[in-house]
Amino acid sequence: MKLLKYEYPAEYLELPEKRKIILKKWISVNLSPRKTINKSYSSYGLSDLLKRDINEYFSNDEFKGAMLDLGYRIEDPSAMNWYFGISKSSIDALWKRIYM
Numbered sequence: 001m002k003l004l005k006y007e008y009p010a011e012y013l014e015l016p017e018k019r020k021i022i023l024k025k026w027i028s029v030n031l032s033p034r035k036t037i038n039k040s041y042s043s044y045g046l047s048d049l050l051k052r053d054i055n056e057y058f059s060n061d062e063f064k065g066a067m068l069d070l071g072y073r074i075e076d077p078s079a080m081n082w083y084f085g086i087s088k089s090s091i092d093a094l095w096k097r098i099y100m
Contacts, residue, residue, distance in 0.1 A: 006077045012065020023058055023066045026050055032090040033072055041091055042081035043067070052098050 047063040073085035
């Protein structure tokens with residue numbers, strides 16, 4: 001199987017290492033990968049959940065870069081908002097924790 005290589009968003013590449021660590025740790029703790037793309041939440045929606053959870057803002061492009069770094073599958077890298085291979089149960093659990 002050939003691995004696809006994507007170009008990292010410039011905003012992510014310019015992000016200080018300390019902020020990259022915070023972002024990737026949050027993703028690792030709260031989201032679980034799956035093979036198929038989940039269209040429930042885009043990169044924009046997920047970055048909003050992140051902001052609501054830790055009260056710290058990360059841009060859509062910073063979030064997309066971190067997901068690439070962590071090896072998540074994406075759909076249509078030319079789109080403004082990306083969809084990823086993320087388990088529905090991890091998104092549901094996160095949503096419930098934040099909003100309920």
